[in-house]
Amino acid sequence: DVKVTQSSRYLVKRTGEKVFLECVQDMDHENMFWYRQDPGLGLRLIYFSYDVKMKEKGDIPEGYSVSREKKERFSLILESASTNQTSMYLCASSPRTGGGNQPQHFGDGTRLSIL
Amino acid sequence: SQQGEEDPQALSIQEGENATMNCSYKTSINNLQWYRQNSGRGLVHLILIRSNEREKHSGRLRVTLDTSKKSSSLLITASRAADTASYFCATTRGFSGGYNKLIFGAGTRLAVHP
Structure with missing residues (x-):
């Protein structure tokens, strides 16, 4: 069965810290995504990557960066964490084949609190 | 920006009843x-x-799509307590480079009571 694994379910960090969220998929998917989910706002795309070392900004990239050194791993980095980045972060992946008609597979999320 | 908007925001029903959720979107x-x-x-x-389909079934799920009204509905028949969850619609915003960017409502x- 397909699996997207996020390194932490819950994470508490302090304002100003550099925070790393890790995501690994075992499906050999080309595309990987990072979303944040806030009540009433649904999921908003932060960054996505369609190949190793490739990345594109989503709708809300400010304050975040990403890294994709290997196909299976996609990292989200909060350069200097702020309280407004407290949220649920979801990682997803999808294959490139089939164009835009492939579902995305999600991890269980990381609930991040910035104090 | 949000593309899909679900309606209602919350739905509470009894087991065995059908649940219908709607989604509207703005662009093609x-x-x-x-x-x-x-x-x-x-x-x-x-x-x-897909945009050229009008209806699709999967088990107890039935989805309809009306592109003229830019709306879709999800029907869950004979609901069970295990169907209690949040349901999201997502539209694919264009397509380029082999990847699909989804926009979620x-x-x-949905709460299904025994």
Whole structure:
């Protein structure tokens, strides 16, 4: 069965810290995504990557960066964490084949609190 | 920016009843997908309907798409307590380079009571 694994379910960090969220998929998917989910706002795309070392900004990239050194791993980095980045972060992946008609597979999320 | 908007925001029904959730969107789409999210978990893909399809079934799920009205509905028949979850519609915003960018609505919270 397909699996997207996020390194932490819950994470508490302090304002100003550099925070790393890790995501690994075992499906050999080309595309990987990072979303944040806030009540009433649904999921908003932060960054996505369609190949190793490739990345594109989503709708809300400010304050975040990403890294994709290997196909299976996609990292989200909060350069200097702020309280407004407290949220649920979801990682997803999808294959490139089939164009835009492939579902995305999600991890269980990381609930991040910035104090 | 949000593309899909679900209606209602919350729905409470008894086991055995049908649940209908609606989704409206603003611009043209390639396809529309429905996802489910159990509390505190990630999203699980339920069904995808292409822009040239009008109806699709999967088990107890029935999805319709009306591109003239820019709307879709998800019907869950004979609901069970285990169907309690949030349901999201997502539209594919264009397509380029071999990847699909989804735009999600805020979701409908469904509670099914035994």
